[in-house]
Amino acid sequence: MTFANKRFAIVGAGLMGRLLSLSLAKRGAKVELFDKGDARGNESAARVAAAMLAPLAESAITEDSVVRMGVYSLPRWKALIEELSSPVFFQQDGTLILWHRQDAAEAERFTSHLDKNSLHNSQLSPPRRLNAQELLDFEPSVAERFTQGLYLPNEGQLDNRQLLDALLSELDTLGVSCHWNTELDPEALRNDSGYHCILDCRGNGAKDAWSSHTNNIRSLRGVRGEVIRLYAPEVKLRRPTRLIHPRYPIYIAPKENDVYVVGATEIESEDLSPMSVRSAMELLSAVYTVHSGFAESRILEMATQCRPTLKNNLPEVLIKKEKGLTDLILINGLYRHGFMISPAVLDATIELLESGQSNTALELGLSVTNLIHEAGVCA
Numbered sequence: 001m002t003f004a005n006k007r008f009a010i011v012g013a014g015l016m017g018r019l020l021s022l023s024l025a026k027r028g029a030k031v032e033l034f035d036k037g038d039a040r041g042n043e044s045a046a047r048v049a050a051a052m053l054a055p056l057a058e059s060a061i062t063e064d065s066v067v068r069m070g071v072y073s074l075p076r077w078k079a080l081i082e083e084l085s086s087p088v089f090f091q092q093d094g095t096l097i098l099w100h101r102q103d104a105a106e107a108e109r110f111t112s113h114l115d116k117n118s119l120h121n122s123q124l125s126p127p128r129r130l131n132a133q134e135l136l137d138f139e140p141s142v143a144e145r146f147t148q149g150l151y152l153p154n155e156g157q158l159d160n161r162q163l164l165d166a167l168l169s170e171l172d173t174l175g176v177s178c179h180w181n182t183e184l185d186p187e188a189l190r191n192d193s194g195y196h197c198i199l200d201c202r203g204n205g206a207k208d209a210w211s212s213h214t215n216n217i218r219s220l221r222g223v224r225g226e227v228i229r230l231y232a233p234e235v236k237l238r239r240p241t242r243l244i245h246p247r248y249p250i251y252i253a254p255k256e257n258d259v260y261v262v263g264a265t266e267i268e269s270e271d272l273s274p275m276s277v278r279s280a281m282e283l284l285s286a287v288y289t290v291h292s293g294f295a296e297s298r299i300l301e302m303a304t305q306c307r308p309t310l311k312n313n314l315p316e317v318l319i320k321k322e323k324g325l326t327d328l329i330l331i332n333g334l335y336r337h338g339f340m341i342s343p344a345v346l347d348a349t350i351e352l353l354e355s356g357q358s359n360t361a362l363e364l365g366l367s368v369t370n371l372i373h374e375a376g377v378c379a
Contacts, residue, residue: 065365222306
């Protein structure tokens, strides 16, 4: 199916909304993008994220389908970024795992999980154990405090804020009509027969839509995350680093210009109030144990946001087709893996729009549900 001159409405201009708008506009579609927030995406979970692309590291705590989506998405991210006119920081130099001596048993359990998962999925590069000399070669800035580590090859990261800005610039170039500070229910657009299809990418804003289905099995909730951005010119970490700790395993994601994104907390709460003193103290004390240079770093920002999460912590695509109404596709539940898996969800959605089915979704285990059980999607 060709998208040329077909009209699409996309509600929600976070990561998925912008990626889909760009992909459709490049295919010749006429796209209107609506968001209740501003153009910078200040109300989006994507703006707060660390944007790490780490399927092997995440395999210790998530389902195999999410891992497969993450593996698929790594080369897709590289291709997507290369197509943008504005530069976006992208790195694929692996992930470093560290631990203190008292946490060696926890580290061994974590390593065993990754060993098993890499054997189960041949697309995952197996973790590599580092001795003191190898750690010095990989990450000399932490070698004084740690004598061993774990290296996860091929994992990556990108700069989430640069990406959101670059996508916005591209949408403007392609003539996508963006309606900022405009809150609306996608259902209200379904009576407009001028749209070929409507896509709901609102994240937590779509709670009512996802909770209205049978037995509430698709209820949507927010999971609070807290992130600190630091300016630390004395710290020279080369790649994302994770510290194993029994209570607050943290990540440190180095961005350009000596900026580091630090986070760990995952709280079953939809509270969007400022970061707690406890969280701030735990994160800052933990990063100091990784590198003493963080003591003189400057706190640029303490941010909180809630990540949209379904009951099974997995992403899902819902398709609504009803006689007399414009077709509606709902995309949600990317949880803490939004950047890691979004290219896979993007490609699957485009395939659904093109032909009514998606081999990508089938191969990767992305759940696609037709609520009306009719053949075809937006055909």
